[in-house]
Amino acid sequence: MSPDTPDPYSDPIAFGQRVKILRSRRGMTRDQFGGLTGKSASWVRAIEEGRLKVPRLEIVLRMAETLRVRDLSDLTGDQSVHVSLFTGPGHPRLAAVQAAVNAYPLTGGREAPTTEHLRARLARAWAARHSAPNHREVVGSLLPELIRDAQLAVWRADSADERRSAQSALAEVYSLSQFFVAYQPDAALLWRVAERGMIAAQESEDPHTIGVAAWLVTQAHRDSGPAHFGAADAVNLETLAYLEPLLPDAPVDVLAITGALTFEAGYTAARRGDPGTAWRYWDTAGAMANRLPVDYYHPITSFSRAIMGAHAVTVAVELHAGGESVRQAARADASTIPSRPRRARHRIEEARGYQLDGQPDAALATLAQAHEAAPETIKYNGYAKRIVLEETQAKSPARRRRASELAVKLGLLAA
The missing domain is CATH 1.10.260.40 (lambda repressor-like DNA-binding domains)
Known part of the structure; x- marks a missing residue:
């Protein structure tokens, strides 16, 4: 400009x-x-x-x-009323996470944790993120020490193998961090975390770690708008080209992250308004999901057999196909999604579909279910907030009341 x-x-x-x-x-x-x-x-x-x-x-x-x-x-331009949409309110834990990301441990007497210790803490952190309704609060409380310890582990690594292992753990810590900093009022921090995660992943030389970091960088580019869709595809498709030759002998986590990246390519195509490409990638990702164990659920991306129904709703919504969104929502079973924030996000996508299809009452009811599953997810989701605000102006008094009650819960209106 x-x-x-x-x-x-x-x-x-x-x-x-x-x-x-x-x-x-x-x-x-x-x-x-x-x-x-x-x-x-x-x-x-x-x-x-x-x-x-x-x-x-x-x-x-x-x-x-x-x-x-x-x-x-x-x-x-009306500065008298402020309503945050796609950037939510700054979380109370944000400052501590910012400080940990921006610091580097170069001196000090602390002993570096082992990679095994970091992995155990990461597993507990991911489990907490998926099970807690206030998942940002839980993750935000764990991240500062995790970031500092993972950075220290890389710095103190004694051998090339130890360093690669520590870089893999650090990359995963940055991946967890990106879930926290998304939609916070610090876009620069989001990109710093995403890029550092990708660099650490490449240094680890671990296919699964590289796939996860690329999955998150792809999302960061896509959420930056149409001018960045090409960058999203470049990261996504380059990573798929790297992973696909490994699939015949790959462990289940590599197959799952490849499936998640395959769907992401379809997601970007849907945002671009290309239904043929979007559904083709969704079909391919579904075939990959069917190769996973029935009860398998990727701990970071949520990729699984169960998630493909939710992904179908997302594709239809992004293509602005209201009727198809509702049909796909009827086929998807949200109860099979164990992650509370992912289940809440699916409910929000369903609500978008109902709104597109001219069913605002169903949209509001579904958003209420999203709030029940994970209040912190809907609080930071611009699509959900747009629907709620729109319905606070509805002609129906009953609908206005329900929308206003939900708007108060989301902090969009004063109680």
Whole structure:
């Protein structure tokens, strides 16, 4: 952006100008942006040029969702009301995690933990993340010491084999960290964690560790908007090319991370609006899932036989196919997903499908189930918050009341 271009985060500029600047930053054409918000390119142009007035709240919220704005005021310019969407409130544990990520242990008398000790702590941390409704609080309390100890283990490694093993553990600690820092108000920290995780994974030379780090870097790129979809594919497909020759003799965790990456390629294709490619990758990932033991569940990505139904809902929702989203939701069994945050995210995807299909009451009921499963997941999810805010303006008094009650629980409205 040139120095003469106004900044929508600081200058009191018109709504249409904000839309144009934010759309351009996301790398979207008017045609793409209009398609994702259910409008034409000519409508977008008329909004940006000020020939149409600011649309009703329902449309503004969908525009904010598509642009993934940090706060609704970034789009509307109204600084009197702040509603965070895709960046949630800063978690109380964030400062301690930031400090641990930014520090490096170069001196000091502490003894470095063994890799086996780090692995045992990581296993407990992942189990806690999947089982706790307040999973960010639990993970945030464990991360500072885990980060420092894993960094120290790499620094104090005595041999090449020890160093590779320690790098693998450090990469996994960074992977756990990325789950915590996602949607926190520090994008630079997210990228620092993702990139350090990828570097540590490469240094470990361990296929599974490399696959997990690439899976998370792919997501970081995709969530940055259409201009970064190519980067997401580049990381994803390069890692698949590395892993696929290993599959005939690969252990189950390598097969699972390869399946997870295969689905991620379909997820990005769905975001791009390419249904043929999206469903082709979903089919391929499903075949890989069927090669896993019936009760297997990947401890980081949740990839399993059980998750493929949830993945189908995600593909349909990202393709904006409301009817297909609802059909896939009816086939998916959320009760088979053991991870509370992953189950909550699936409920949010189902709610998006119901909203697309014109069933707002079902959408709100499903979001209430997401909140029951993992309150911290829905609290940081912009799609869920958009639906709730939209329905607080519904014509139906009963629906307005249910939406307002949920909005209070999410911190979107005062009690």
